Amino acid sequence: MPGEDGFITCAVCGFSFDPSAHEGCRACPLHSGCVTACCPNCGATNINPRRSGLARLVERLFARKTYETPFDEER
Amino acid sequence: MTHCHSSAPSVPLNGGRIALVGNPNVGKSILFHRLTGQYVTVSNYPGTTVEVAQGAARAIAGAVVIDTPGIVAFPPRSEDEAVTARVLLRDPLQSVLQVGDAKNLRRTLHLTVQLAEMRVPQALALNMMDEARARGLNPDCSRLAGLLGIPVACTVATSGAGMDSLIDAVKHAAISKVVLAYPPAIEEFLASAEPLLPEARISARALGLLWLAGDQQADAWLREKAPVENLSQLEALRAALTGRLEEPAYLVIQRVREAFVNRLAAEVMDVSRAAGPTFGMRLGHLTTHPVWGVPILAAILYGLYWFIGVFGAGTLVGLLENGLFGRVINPWVVEQVQRLIPLRFFSDLLVGEYGLWTMGATYAFALLLPVVITFFLAFGALEDSGYLPRMAVLTNRLFSLIGLNGQAVLPMVLGLGCVTMATMTTRILNSRRERLLVTILLALAVPCSAQLGVVMGMLAGVSFGAALIWGGVILAVLLLVGWLSARLMPGKRAPLVVELPPLRLPVAGNVLVKTAARLEWYIKEAVPLFMAGTLLLFVLDKLNLLPGLIHATEPVITGWLGLPPQAASAFLLGLIRRDFAATGLFHMQSHGLLSPLQVVVSIVTITLFIPCIASIFMIVKERGLRMAAGMVVFIFPFALLVGGLLMRVLRLFGWS
Structure with a gap:
């Protein structure tokens, strides 16, 4: 899941990386429709949730719920 | 700080x-x-x-x-x-x-x-x-x-x-004052070698040590920069040193460094307040343990089988296919379409036996969607917990038996999510041999998420013993083909080096977001292909070619595999996507058209069947057209051969 800083965690090696940091992708003609991101640590191809409208929707729903928990209010 | x-x-x-x-x-x-x-x-x-x-x-x-x-x-x-x-x-x-x-x-x-x-x-x-x-x-x-x-x-x-x-x-970066003393033989080598080395951006001592340890970059640099006579002298010095040392030079160098690093770390690390290993750390250690790791993996696989097979493919599919689609949506859609479109051809195209709605959409949304959702949830939870790299470490031991590079395990694990993406990931492997070997194994015996979910659902409808038979056959094929391929393409095996993230409880938000992203990607990729496959069957049916095709494949489907003739159309769909074929078989099973023996034989065959069209395109892109064609030519008859042999073996053991 991308954190607030946009980092995602690789499924294979657990490495956290910023999928937008790879300028090579921007040169790719298929980039605009591509939902994958390559882990710079192990090279595994991951789904990039930032590219999915459905994932962004779920993220927003979940984020709102998180902020409403008493734990966060106490903090 | x-x-x-x-x-x-x-x-x-x-x-x-x-x-x-x-x-x-x-x-x-x-x-x-x-x-x-x-x-x-x-x-x-x-x-x-x-x-x-x-x-x-x-x-x-x-x-x-x-x-x-x-x-x-x-x-x-x-x-x-x-x-x-x-x-x-x-x-x-x-x-x-x-x-x-x-x-x-x-x-x-x-x-x-x-x-x-x-x-x-x-x-x-x-x-x-x-x-x-x-x-x-x-x-x-x-x-x-x-x-x-x-x-x-x-x-x-x-x-x-x-x-x-x-x-x-x-x-304020500074040149370190650290100078390590190596055994006299190495120090003498360095003293003689340093004057022969050309001026470099790093110290002559470090360059000499790198070259001695077999660094290829240092070797290439030296061959480029050093005069030939100096190079000959250096090689002679190295040969003389190798004769004096009881073990390889790089090991001697590493030991000296290790001893220094251990002393240094002990001096600067305050561990007086160090806490004992946490439960997570202990469990993390057990998951990669050669003995304890296996029952943990078995328990996880059983949990997956229950969650995806029993709950997803059993309970949820039952509710959706038989309940929502079977009793509510489909009867209404059929009625509306037949009322609004009087022309039989066009109404059949939407709601006939091979209709885009009654077959394509129903397979995709009523049968497969609950299965892939449960699979993606489970996969996301495993991923977020940090277990997947540990699974790679554990299975690495198994793959080492067939001479497969440790790093090669990573795409195989990823293949359980999507074989197409895993094929792309084979780029991380260092040699052509490894890339080829892993691509073959991925194409042949690694089922992707949707297919694995359907397989689990079908097996849950038979018995846990059937699941063990399926798993055993696929594993045996994986090891056998891997072993044979490794013998045909001999090469050096490199160890697996992977960072293990801390083992932790999965965060629900992370898992849900990843599931949503995968689901969207799956719907975009698979549903159009499902529709295309259904359209193909519809056209073949309307041209009266389908009965002929089913009849033509009878010697293989009925004679060799012992399946009902209708299974031919499922296998035909398998040429487009294996999970589509598996869904067709799942549909047949849920309507009582397959016996337990036929379920096991058909899903073993379809698991080993040629990969989906997207994977084949990826193989063509990554390995070339010839290699992709070669794989398809091998996989197609091989899958049928294994399925037929399994049917005969199971019959011997009283299965029917």
Whole structure:
């Protein structure tokens, strides 16, 4: 899941990386429709949730719920 | 966070290049972005396909920071690591900033010592201090700086703590005072070799040690720069040394470094307040244990079988297919379509036996969607918990039996999510042999998420014993084909080196977001193909070709595999997507058209069947048309052969 800083965690090696940091992708003609991101640590191809409208929707729903928990209010 | 100056004189920084060097997964890239900001350029390192990022340092006027690929130690073992060695050997550097993991101090210091021997101005960022302290580890940065003679900054890259100290440390990068004493034979070799070595960007001593340890980059550099007669003398010196040593030179060198690093780490690491291993750490250790790891893996697989097979494919599919679609949606849609479209041909196209709605959409949304949702939830939970890399470590032992490279396990694990993406990931493998071997195994015997979900659902409808038979046959085929391929393509096996993230409880939000992203991707990729497959069957049916095709395949489908003739249309769909075929078989099973024996035989055959169209395109792209065609020619009859043999064996054991 991308954190607030946009980092995602690789499924294979657990490495956290910023999928937008790879300028090579921007040169790719298929980039605009591509939902994958390559882990710079192990090279595994991951789904990039930032590219999915459905994932962004779920993220927003979940984020709102998180902020409403008493734990966060106490903090 | 603290920054500690060494007593050594620092090197003035006047706008040179600063190489960021470190082990993989130590937060190097995050620190790089913190040092450089947004505006960085990424390009292939000259003569390689490895990307290297560089950008202007925000807080150091005129300086450029280069983010080198993570390296475990010198000599490098992969193309990526080799680029780091090339940067150090060939690029004019102002200084080297090493980023190290504070919780793995010895591993960090092993690289520090190697960099110190190069006599390049260096600074050390001891990163992940928060995680180290949480484990009760308190490295004394000040003492470390004093002992190494270089500035050391303690940082937390994710939060940005210690960045000011780090920038100060980089500005005061210094040549380390560390000099290691090697056994007399090696010291004598170095004394004789150093005058023969051409001037380099790193010290002659470090260059000599690298070359002695078999570093290919150092060897290539020497062959390029050193006069031929010097090279001959160096080779003679090395041969003489090898005769004097009882074990390979690189091992002797490594031992000396290890002893020094152990002493240094003991001196600077305060472990007085170290807490004992947490439950998560102990469990993490058990998951990779050669004995205890196996029952843990078995328990996880059983949990997956229950959640995806019994709950997803049983309960949820029952509710959706029989309930919502079977009783509510489909009767209404059929009625409306037949009322609005009187022409039989067009109404059949939508709601006939091979209708886009009654077959394509119903298969995709009523049968497959609950299965893939449960699979993606389970896969996401495993991924978020940090178990997948551990599974790679555990299964690595199994794959080592067939001579497969350890790194090759990673795409295989990823293949359980999507074979197409895993085929793309085979790029990370170092040799052509490994890439080819793993692509064959992925195409043949690694079922993707949707297919695996349907398979589990079908097996749950038979028995757990059937699941064990299916798993056993697929594993046996994987090992046999892998072993045979490895014999045909002999090569050197390299160990698996993978960073293990901490084992933790999956975070619900992470799992849900990943599931949503995968689901969207799956719907976009699979549903159009489902519709195309249904359309193909519809056209064949309307042209009266389908009965002929079913009849033509009867000797194989009915005669050899012992399946009902209708299974032919499912296998026909398998030419487009294996999971589509599996869904067709699942549909037949749920309507009582398959016996337990036929269920096991059909799903073993379809698991080994040719991969989906997207995977084939990816194989063509990655391995070439000839290789892709060769794989299809092998896989197609092989899957049928295994299925038929299994049917006969199971019959011998009384299955019907």
